[in-house]
Amino acid sequence: MSEQRVNGHTVSRLTVYxxxxxxxxxxxxxxxxxxxxxxxxxxxxxxxxxxxxxGVVSKDHVHMHIEYRPSQDISSLAKKMKGRSxxxxxxxxxxxxxxxxxxxxxxxxxxxxxTGNITDEMVNEYLEHHRKSNNDTDSFILE
Numbered sequence: 001m002s003e004q005r006v007n008g009h010t011v012s013r014l015t016v017y018x019x020x021x022x023x024x025x026x027x028x029x030x031x032x033x034x035x036x037x038x039x040x041x042x043x044x045x046x047x048x049x050x051x052x053x054x055g056v057v058s059k060d061h062v063h064m065h066i067e068y069r070p071s072q073d074i075s076s077l078a079k080k081m082k083g084r085s086x087x088x089x090x091x092x093x094x095x096x097x098x099x100x101x102x103x104x105x106x107x108x109x110x111x112x113x114x115t116g117n118i119t120d121e122m123v124n125e126y127l128e129h130h131r132k133s134n135n136d137t138d139s140f141i142l143e
Contacts, residue, residue, distance in 0.1 A: 005069065012070050013117065015053065020082060020110035021061035026099055029059050033093055037062070040085045048072070048080065065115065074112050082106045 004013045022028055029037055038057050041064070045052050051067040068077060086105035090096050096105065 005067070007069065010070055013067065014070060015065065015067045015115045016074055016112050017063070017065050017115050018074065018078060018110055018112045019061060019063050020078065021107045023100060023104050023107045025060045025107070027059040028096065028099060029057055029062075033089060033096075034059075036092060037085060037089060040088050041081060044081050044084050048077065050077065078110045078112070082110070 004011050034057050038055075041055070041057070041062070042052065044050075045066065049069055050072075053065040053067060055062070055064040055066075064081075066077075068074075086103075090100065090103065090105060097103075
């Protein structure tokens with residue numbers, strides 16, 4: 001079984017695949033900008049306690065497979081990663097101002113899909129096992 005996070009009163013392994021693109025899908029993530037974007041995203045994830053399982057900075061979008069804490073939510077994480085990286089990239093590379101005059105480096109929105117080490121079938125099988133092993137007075141079936 002894969003490694004789980006253990007904090008105080010919780011045990012979890014929450015993972016998500018997240019993707020976002022540059023505004024207008026401009027292919028500006030190359031060379032030094034691509035390297036800097038990668039290092040900025042790693043710094044942000046380290047600061048937020050996010051484990052990067054795998055990630056790719058392509059020429060016009062970013063793919064990341066991450067693990068996060070139960071107290072975090074994907075919308076806030078995406079907002080932090082996009083906002084902080086946008087600001088820092090535009091500060092360090094003034095040539096980006098010519099393409100992104102409105103200071104919006106990333107396109108609005110993102111895509112995310114939960115991933116994990118168990119399937120719906122495994123959960124249903126586990127629940128069915130517990131339903132059958134307990135008599136009706138010990139458990140309450142939610143359906």
